[in-house]
Amino acid sequence: MKNENHEVLLEQKGLKKTKVRMALLQHFMGLDHAQSYSDLQTALAKEVDKSTLYRNLTSFEQAGIIHRINDHSGVSKYAFGESPIQGNEHAHFVCECCETVYCMEGLAPLQLKVPKGFKTKKVQTIIRGICAAC
Template identity: 40%
Template structure:
């Protein structure tokens, strides 16, 4: 199945309208093996849309469990496709992220799960981030 059809199906399954910008953004994510920043997307998007429209699309994807955010080395946010089963109410992307010290790309390591952490009742856990740094396979 091609990426256009996959993007259409993904939007439909999450109850989102199939607009040109949403389809284009999703196809860009499907073509990459690493997380993308807003700046990356601005350079890659072929249709002419402003930054506000881009942010709206990204926010709707995150709210509906299609994308998740992860910080890069400089603390800026990057976005990556969620695993199946995520929803806006509960992201199930409890995996590690790898940031390459050479190319600065951020990779989702779906196979590396975040260890279960037990906190005392004095704390309410909202999220956990597990990030590793090193050199990716392309830069070695």
């Protein structure tokens, strides 16, 4: 995606165009898998300090540019695209060898029936296995 499109996305989401946001957005859009905070910090070390990265991840998540994935490793991962909320649910594949997390688009979300009086806020489906690279 060209920089003009990055700028348009930031504008549509109500975020100012900054050097850090452009670099972060370009990084996310160039990946096919989720990244941990540590991965992002390593990849963008020259462009961003720790607190700026955290603030921008929070802004991107709140704006629906990225979503957070809890793969039960204890480390949150972030992936490009809106949060899997009602109407945009998708599963996540976690490779048991390399621990890479991939969004699995196109898989039908689980239709769960919860007991009367329960209210579902979010359903997260984690698929574990071995990725094609491993």
